[in-house]
Amino acid sequence: MTGEEKQKKSKKKGKKKSKREYTNVLLLFTGIFALLIVYLGWFQATQSRSVINNSYNARLEILEDEVIRGSILATGGEVLAYTQVSEDGTEKRVYPYGCTFSHVLGYSEYGKTGIEEIGNFQLINSNAYFVERFLNEIRGQKNTGDSLVTTLDVELQTVAHDALGTNDGAVIVMEASTGNVRAMVSKPDYDPGTVAVNWSTLSNSDDGVLLNRVTQGLYAPGSTFKTITLLEYLRENNMDGSDYFYDCDGKITVGDTSISCYHGTAHGELDLEEAFAESCNSAFADIGSSLDVDSFRKLAKQLLFDTELPVSLTYNQSSFSLSESDSEAMRMMTAIGQGETLVTPMHMALIMSAIANDGVLMTPRFLERTENYTGTLVETYSTSTYGSLMTSQEASVLQSYLRAVVEYGTGTALQSDDYTVYGKTGTAEYSSNKNESHAWFTGYASGDKEDLVVVVLVEGAGSGSQYAVPIAKKIFEAYYTE
Amino acid sequence: MVNVITELSKYAMILFLGLHTLLGFRLVRKPEDEKRASLWQQNILFFGMHFLGNLVLYLNTDNEEILYFYGAQALLFLAFLILHHVIYPKEDKLLNHNLVMLLSVGFLMLARLSFDKAERQFEIAVLAMGLTFLIPLIIRKVSTLRRLHWFYGAVGLILLLVVLIAGTVSSGAKLTITILGVSFQPSEFVKILFVFFVAGMLQVDRSFRQVALTTALAAAYVLVLVASKDLGGALIFFVTYLVMLYVATKQPLWFLAGLLAGSGAAWVAWKLFAHVQTRVLAWSDPFSVIDNEGYQITQSLFAIGTGGWFGMGIGQGMPYKIPVVEEDFIFAAIAEELGILFAIILIFVYLCSFYMIINIAMCLKDSYYKLVALGLGTMLTFQVFLCVGGVVKFIPSTGVTLSFVSYGGSSLLSTFVMWAIIQGMYLKRSDEVAENDRRGKAEKIEKKGKKEE
Numbered sequence: 028m029t030g031e032e033k034q035k036k037s038k039k040k041g042k043k044k045s046k047r048e049y050t051n052v053l054l055l056f057t058g059i060f061a062l063l064i065v066y067l068g069w070f071q072a073t074q075s076r077s078v079i080n081n082s083y084n085a086r087l088e089i090l091e092d093e094v095i096r097g098s099i100l101a102t103g104g105e106v107l108a109y110t111q112v113s114e115d116g117t118e119k120r121v122y123p124y125g126c127t128f129s130h131v132l133g134y135s136e137y138g139k140t141g142i143e144e145i146g147n148f149q150l151i152n153s154n155a156y157f158v159e160r161f162l163n164e165i166r167g168q169k170n171t172g173d174s175l176v177t178t179l180d181v182e183l184q185t186v187a188h189d190a191l192g193t194n195d196g197a198v199i200v201m202e203a204s205t206g207n208v209r210a211m212v213s214k215p216d217y218d219p220g221t222v223a224v225n226w227s228t229l230s231n232s233d234d235g236v237l238l239n240r241v242t243q244g245l246y247a248p249g250s251t252f253k254t255i256t257l258l259e260y261l262r263e264n265n266m267d268g269s270d271y272f273y274d275c276d277g278k279i280t281v282g283d284t285s286i287s288c289y290h291g292t293a294h295g296e297l298d299l300e301e302a303f304a305e306s307c308n309s310a311f312a313d314i315g316s317s318l319d320v321d322s323f324r325k326l327a328k329q330l331l332f333d334t335e336l337p338v339s340l341t342y343n344q345s346s347f348s349l350s351e352s353d354s355e356a357m358r359m360m361t362a363i364g365q366g367e368t369l370v371t372p373m374h375m376a377l378i379m380s381a382i383a384n385d386g387v388l389m390t391p392r393f394l395e396r397t398e399n400y401t402g403t404l405v406e407t408y409s410t411s412t413y414g415s416l417m418t419s420q421e422a423s424v425l426q427s428y429l430r431a432v433v434e435y436g437t438g439t440a441l442q443s444d445d446y447t448v449y450g451k452t453g454t455a456e457y458s459s460n461k462n463e464s465h466a467w468f469t470g471y472a473s474g475d476k477e478d479l480v481v482v483v484l485v486e487g488a489g490s491g492s493q494y495a496v497p498i499a500k501k502i503f504e505a506y507y508t509e
Numbered sequence: 510m511v512n513v514i515t516e517l518s519k520y521a522m523i524l525f526l527g528l529h530t531l532l533g534f535r536l537v538r539k540p541e542d543e544k545r546a547s548l549w550q551q552n553i554l555f556f557g558m559h560f561l562g563n564l565v566l567y568l569n570t571d572n573e574e575i576l577y578f579y580g581a582q583a584l585l586f587l588a589f590l591i592l593h594h595v596i597y598p599k600e601d602k603l604l605n606h607n608l609v610m611l612l613s614v615g616f617l618m619l620a621r622l623s624f625d626k627a628e629r630q631f632e633i634a635v636l637a638m639g640l641t642f643l644i645p646l647i648i649r650k651v652s653t654l655r656r657l658h659w660f661y662g663a664v665g666l667i668l669l670l671v672v673l674i675a676g677t678v679s680s681g682a683k684l685t686i687t688i689l690g691v692s693f694q695p696s697e698f699v700k701i702l703f704v705f706f707v708a709g710m711l712q713v714d715r716s717f718r719q720v721a722l723t724t725a726l727a728a729a730y731v732l733v734l735v736a737s738k739d740l741g742g743a744l745i746f747f748v749t750y751l752v753m754l755y756v757a758t759k760q761p762l763w764f765l766a767g768l769l770a771g772s773g774a775a776w777v778a779w780k781l782f783a784h785v786q787t788r789v790l791a792w793s794d795p796f797s798v799i800d801n802e803g804y805q806i807t808q809s810l811f812a813i814g815t816g817g818w819f820g821m822g823i824g825q826g827m828p829y830k831i832p833v834v835e836e837d838f839i840f841a842a843i844a845e846e847l848g849i850l851f852a853i854i855l856i857f858v859y860l861c862s863f864y865m866i867i868n869i870a871m872c873l874k875d876s877y878y879k880l881v882a883l884g885l886g887t888m889l890t891f892q893v894f895l896c897v898g899g900v901v902k903f904i905p906s907t908g909v910t911l912s913f914v915s916y917g918g919s920s921l922l923s924t925f926v927m928w929a930i931i932q933g934m935y936l937k938r939s940d941e942v943a944e945n946d947r948r949g950k951a952e953k954i955e956k957k958g959k960k961e962e
Contacts, residue, residue: 048756049871052883053864056890060860063894064853066903067813071849075814083799084811086827086845167512 080148090151096120097150097172099132099142101181102209102395108132108143108219110172122220124181127188130239131179131211131340131393134222137230141239142393143219145339146175149406154399171400178207178395186505187212190498196465196485197240197372200502203380203471203478205410206389210502213240242342245369246484249455250306250491251469252364254378255330257303257428258421259323260314266424268299273310275302284356286312286363289454289490303428304436306452308363315362320351330378330416337390337413338373345370365456375469376482381416382425383449383471383478388413429470437492438470441500446474446507450481450499452491463487466494474507511568515822518561522847523819525558526854529610533861536603537868544602551606552590555613559583562617562823569824575620581631582616589638597645601869601935607862608913608928614855615914618842621823622835626916633918640922641929648933649940655877658709662726665702668695669733676737682908683737696734696742697923700749701930703730704884707750711757712877720758724750738784741907745892747771752887753880792905805832809900812845813852820848835916837908840900856897859912863890866931874941878934885927 098109133141153170200210275294278287302310332347381388429449441448450470466485488494563579619627676683734743755764795803828842844852866886899906
């Protein structure tokens with residue numbers, strides 16, 4: 028190598044070096060733009076659906092006009108809702124089961140509720156064969172929206188609907204291990220197909236016919252709240268209730284407040300399990316007065332009181348309010364579910380579901396999958412775990428107490444050879460008239476199928492064991508014996 | 510029939526823009542003579558897309574004015590391309606192709622959103638093309654420009670201070686001043702002065718004292734902009750300075766230190782100022798404040814998401830639901846009606862232009878113009894990143910416009926000036942190459958002569 032060549036080479040090297048900074052700047056900008064583009068693609072591919080399905084998005088109306096709304100199916104394939112297009116092109120939403128599925132399906136005219144609301148985007152989008160869609164778009168013809176397959180079970184829904192009869196109230200049925208909602212009934216009900224015609228009557232009615240009582244109805248929990256009081260007591264006593272005894276003479280009096288047992292029954296000498304199984308108000312009021320308010324409030328929070336629920340339908344939050352400054356009477360009332368506490372049946376079902384599932388709450392699931400209108404799978408919605416509401420040990424202790432209720436307490440009517448029921452009844456007074464009360468049942472059963480959670484609320488009916496338990500029984504029978 | 514054309518042209522426009530951009534990327538580093546055929550293909554794709562877009566807009570609005578407007582645009586683009594071809598045959602034609610492409614997308618969306626604004630934008634574009642026509646020549650010929658860096662630095666800072674004191678507030682920030690009924694945004698033009706200032710300072714010498722001095726003045730620019738609540742502007746100046754500093758000094762550590770200091774300052778600003786917190790909240794959780802702070806960004810996301818990959822078709826969406834859609838949020842309107850794919854390719858058009866500009870900077874010998882090209886390219890491109898990033902909620906929105914596409918006189922004019930300066934530098938580069946060749950030949954002849962001796 029001659030000296031000249033060497034010089035040339037080093038010159039070249041220098042030149043390359045002087046370009047390095049420019050290359051780095053290019054790389055830096057290419058990098059941030061690549062991130063930006065990947066983000067935009069990721070947004071469209073995975074996020075956009077849930078983002079744009081929003082009532083603030085006026086553009087959904089455009090999609091709605093371009094697509095024939097898809098059908099809603101039950102888990103067994105039965106059509107629960109579809110849109111009928113007549114010869115002149117007018118569309119009508121038809122609900123073959125009439126009132127039976129009213130609240131859970133909701134309506135799609137005059138706003139949207141229920142599954143019509145949470146699945147709106149899928150229903151007004153078409154994933155039909157792309158050539159067909161393309162040709163339709165060119166011809167200016169409407170595409171058919173996708174079908175939603177729900178987790179709802181026609182048989183259980185019908186049984187629950189019939190069992191509630193002419194009463195006002197709410198029933199929810201869900202699987203503890205999957206969160207699949209199998210039935211959801213609220214009464215009074217309506218035919219979603221005639222909402223548009225009857226709108227003024229429905230929206231002005233005094234009995235809140237459009238309200239889904241399962242998720243939006245706030246009720247005093249009554250004795251069903253004793254499950255929570257019990258858990259708090261056990262937590263404060265190392266999960267051991269064997270030291271507790273109470274001699275019930277039918278009522279307990281503190282100051283000028285007196286709390287009596289149902290019908291003034293004197294339960295006599297009771298241990299903790301018996302007090303729970305017999306639903307002894309006096310014993311639980313006694314327990315309530317001993318509890319640590321702060322820790323009680325924390326437990327309530329942990330069990331999703333005053334918190335958002337993992338529920339996609341419109342719902343109200345349950346409320347639990349108790350403070351150190353509250354009177355002893357108030358603490359006792361709260362312990363037996365007659366304080367200021369208000370719950371929705373949906374929320375009670377979530378708590379029961381967590382107990383049945385060893386402490387772990389599954390997110391309630393309404394939608395199984397989306398198919399295009401010819402039945403080709405578009406998307407599956409998997410089950411998901413919400414989290415632990417309590418430890419598995421706590422859940423298993425509560426299970427044994429809930430079982431005692433059915434073995435010898437207020438729920439003996441639920442005994443069966445085909446399945447094993449765990450539960451708690453409740454009779455919740457909601458006015459100064461002691462004869463008016465809501466009947467509750469909150470519980471679940473295990474058998475040779477999935478554990479089934481059932482919560483029943485019958486408005487103004489009377490005692491839980493008399494009015495709510497028989498409804499739950501019909502549902503368990505239908506599910507486990509066929 | 511209208512349906513057929515609207516639907517088909519949706520896909521055709523994505524295809525045309527895609528091919529146009531692909532050709533652009535392939536040609537960046539090719540020599541002039543190899544480019545010719547592809548440049549023609551780009552022209553055909555461009556005018557084809559321009560025609561389709563306007564046809565669909567006309568069919569969907571039935572507004573005859575659209576036809577005249579289309580004609581005027583086509584003439585303007587033709588005149589621009591031909592005039593530049595004739596007067597500056599050695600200009601970078603790819604850059605000009607990208608420019609008209611971006612402009613035409615802007616005209617199309619503006620005509621769809623507000624015909625008045627589109628006309629106004631057109632007038633400004635005509636004015637800008639006229640005013641900037643001689644700039645490449647000036648850059649090429651006038652060499653005294655480079656000695657005036659202190660002058661640029663001072664004028665720029667004074668202009669920003671004037672805005673801070675006498676400016677009018679629009680959407681929370683002090684940006685505009687009005688003189689004799691004409692309102693404009695000085696900061697758009699200060700961008701150019703700033704780049705020339707920094708290039709001049711750092712080219713003279715890179716001693717610590719000089720760097721410190723330049724940094725102090727650059728920091729003053731950024732602080733005045735922050736005081737005017739022009740966060741986007743402040744960020745653009747900041748990043749441009751860091752990039753120029755890094756390339757001039759070849760010190761990555763200073764770049765990193767600058768980034769660190771900037772992040773710290775941003776954190777302090779977030780802690781201290783309510784308007785910064787508002788923007789961060791609107792970015793981190795817009796749906797919780799959908800009625801107020803989050804309204805704009807959520808409408809933008811609805812537009813992008815509902816439009817989907819292929820868009821709703823021109824005139825088929827609701828871009829007018831997004832506040833200030835013609836300016837800061839025009840990217841959302843493009844994504845909604847022309848499709849996310851189209852919008853992504855549009856980002857590539859900017860990126861391709863950036864490659865071209867950096868390529869010019871790399872090939873130039875003159876270290877002063879190297880830095881100017883780098884600075885202007887960074888300004889243009891980082892602004893695009895801020896704008897698009899804000900619109901798609903990748904970063905908090907800082908309220909900056911999309912160069913050549915968004916509505917706005919000052920921004921359009923100043924971007925045109927930057928573009929013309931870059932073209933001037935491209936010409937300079939060709940001069941350098943020619944000079945080299947001449948010298949090379951002369952040397953050869955000399956050597957030959959020596960041998961013969």
